[in-house]
Each structure stands twice: as structure tokens, then as C-alpha cells.
Amino acid sequence: MINRTRIRDALKATEPMESVTVMGWVRTRRDAKDFSFVDLNDGSCLSGLQVILPGDLPDYDRWIGEITTGASLQVQGHLVASQGKGQRWELQASAVQLMGRSDASYPLQKKRHSPEFMREMAHLRPRSNLFGSVFRVRSRLAQAVHRFFSERDFFYIHTPIITASDCEGAGELFRVTTLDPSRGGDPTKDFFGKPSYLTVSGQLAAETFACALSNVYTFGPTFRAENSNTSRHASEFWMIEPEMAFCDLGGDMDLAEAFVKYLIQDTLDQSAEEMAFFDAFVDKGLLERLRWILERPFERVAYTQAVDILLQSGQRFEYPVQHGLNLQSEHERFLTESHFKGPITVYDYPKAIKPFYMRANDDGQTVAAMDVLVPGIGEIVGGSQREERLEVLESQLRAHDLSLEDYSWYLDLRRYGSVPHSGFGMGFERMLMFLTGVTNIRDVIPFARTPGHASF
């Protein structure tokens, strides 16, 4: 295949280039008197390259009509300074090859489309400015996650996607089976000899590795069979879960906050063009908000303080504010959007509303849990110090009606050389929403899976 120049590189040129070959998809064509302008995009960056197709190219009149929106082209030519305004470089074509036609039924138009409409054609939407940008940023964000942990000497652990432990009761699980549903379902005859599921969290597995390699993280797909129909829940999503031995809740919060800031900074640095686009067309004020967050420390509020703030706010809430009750979305909203006007970390939650594995505090009422809440999205990080005391953990399992036998391997970590350890989970897509200003999780996942939807 011909050595092609990516449009991103062509646009970064510092001087004219002889004989450049680019390939991409036509966004628009505008005909001038003796030539045509083509806006060609190859996805390497948000901007397209302006291509000039001179009218004296062989058989121009025969093929120019086929250079339509959506068509794929190979163009050879000279990269020269643009005579027009709006772009620095343009490609004066000397040869054009139509690779793939695109007829009038091509659904993407030059004008702006609603995200809802674009969702109906998830296979074509990455060719749009918005979704192309979202998925370029998504890729860079994933790389940044690995870089952050790599720089801090964390080991990346591939925890299993199929699991036999219905761990921590974190939502409904998808059953994995090879049994014929019409012939009954004896789990002992199933593929793994017992009921198995898609993972809802890699945490427990990560804990075992933290209690050996010290600092580890997982980053992979996670599945919840909840019938959630909201803009921030998906049945299949990606989660990042670091786990640190010899680390208490304070260290956990330090890491979570540093992580959020790192990802913001990295995205601003590496995706400047896309971020400017989001700021202009998706969420005005996005850049200002993110920069402001970078500059200041996260506010840390104990759960009881947070409740006091809500009680004293004079604000009317639909749901009651009361010590011991979970914070509702509207409460989190008030705290992040109205009171603190930025991300906050709420810690030391009531024991009764948190899972069994969180470390009991000395007050007997609370556990060493923490949530990082951000404006617009709510919970973006949830974590805790883990209960490392064997007897306490056993009594917690019993209190939650969980089988000690099923968790024997988990209890072994406390039986043999137990250490204080902590970790958290971050929803990758929620972070991406926070960074791009895109308000629906379905628009930051290439092919979203939600209740009733597994198309494409």
C-alpha cells in the first residue's frame, strides 16, 4: 500500500511538502468555478484537510459528482499554504482515486445532528466531529490511566471476567452458562460445575494481589444486570480499581484525588483540540471548570459534616436529610454544584449503608469509606479501607448473611500476614463524561449495552 500521510501530520507541517498522499472520508465538497474544495477527514484528528481538486484533472467532469459526503478518497498532491482563511495548509491535488462511493442515503450531514439520532447509527457516528473526538479522547484517557499507575510502580493485574463468587452483592449479575435453558439448569452440570457470572468488580481479586505485590490495579470490563435506565448507567462498562497494601483511608483519598487531577491534566494537554471543541459545542465553560479543579485541593468532608451542611443549608430537598441515611443524588448535587462548587471527597459513612468489607471505625458507627463526587455526574470514585481484622470481617460476613465458606480465600488474606490496605473503583466512562461534558454514558461507549439494547 502507498505510504500515506496522516492528516494530523499534514496539518502540523512547518513547510510546504511535495508529493503527499492522504486518504480519508469526504465531509463536504464545495464547487468553485474551475475546481472543487473537499474537506477530507481521516480521523487522526478533529480537523480535516482542505483538498483542492483542480478542474483540469483528467475526466474531472465525469467523476467530480461522485466525490460526495461520506465517500472515501486517496489524494496525491502538494501541500501548500492555503490562499483562503480558516486553515494554514491545503492539498493541491494532482491525482485522485475514489476508493468507496457514498450515495445520497448516507445519513451523516454536514450540519449538526442530535446525539439521540447518532445513537441509532453507532457504526457511522465515529465519523462525526463529536464522536470522533470522544473516542480519540477515550483512547488517550485509557493510556493515561496506565501511565499514572505505571509512574507510581503499580502492577497491572488482569482479574477474571468470569467469576463464580457472587461477591459483595454489588448489583445483579449476568449468569454465564452453557446449559440448554429448555432442559432445566442443574448448576453442577454446568461448564464450571457451579453457577458462574460476569464480574461486577475486580476488587476482591485485586486485594489478593495487593497482599503480595503491594500496589496493583485492574482496568477492565465490568457487568451489571441492573435494570437501570439512566444517562449514567450501562450494563457493560469499564472500571479502574487500584488496591494498595500498607495504606489507610487517607492514602486512598490522596491517590484518588491525584488520579482525578492527573487525568484532567493529561486530557487537557493531549487532547487540546478536542477539548476546545467540547467547550464550544457540548458544554460551554468546561475548560474553565476543569482548570479550576486542577488549581485547588479537593474539599474533604466527613459524612456527618456533609449531613450537617445539608441540614443547615435551608435548601428544600425532595428526600429527607438525616444522619444515617444515604445521600441522595439531589444532596450530592447540592454539595458539589451549589455549596462547594467543585469535586469533594466524602468519607466515614454509616456502617449500615455500606458493604461488608469496609473497615469498621473505632466509633462503632461508621466505616472507612470514601466517595469522590463531582458536579454534574455525582459519584465518580467509590472506595474504602478494607477490613483487615479476621474476627471483625467474619462477624461482618455473618451480619450480611454471607457464607464464610464462600469467602474462605478472602478470609485467608486476613489469616496469613494481614495488612491494612485500601482501594477504590473509578467508572472509566463517568470520568470520560466528566472530562468531555457529554451527559449520556451511551455517547462515550463505542457500542453501548443497556437494558434492552445490545445492537451492533
Next chain:
RNA sequence: UCCAGAGUAGCUCAAUGGUAGAGCAAUCGGCUGUUAACCGAUCGGUUGUUGGUUCGAGUCCAACCUCUGGAGCCA
């Protein structure tokens, strides 16, 4: 799953219970170093589905489907 709102041309939206329209897109033509180009023309409809009320339903009623916003569960 619950509450609310919305489904009309390819898209975004109009239309007192009385002849279904505009802008954009597409197609054709014109003009032009254009860039969400511009100007003119053409094309474009089982008004989400089914049933009901009515002389007459896009409009009113019922059920269902889909989407959106909010809630719960959470990341």
C-alpha cells in the same frame, strides 16, 4: 422498575378538532478561493402502532412501542 415529557418529510421543528408546512439535507441549474458557502427550482408524508370518540382526528380518549429528562440501584 417508578414519575414526568415527547414521537409529524432523511434531520431539526411548525400546524384553534376543519386543505399537513418551514429551514436544513438530497437532486438539478446558476454564481463564487469556498469553508454550517450563497441564489433559484425540484423532490420529499400510512403524522410511532392498534383501537375508540366525532360529520370530520396530527390535534381528544385508551392501550402498547420507542426516545428524552428525573428517581432508585451504583461506577
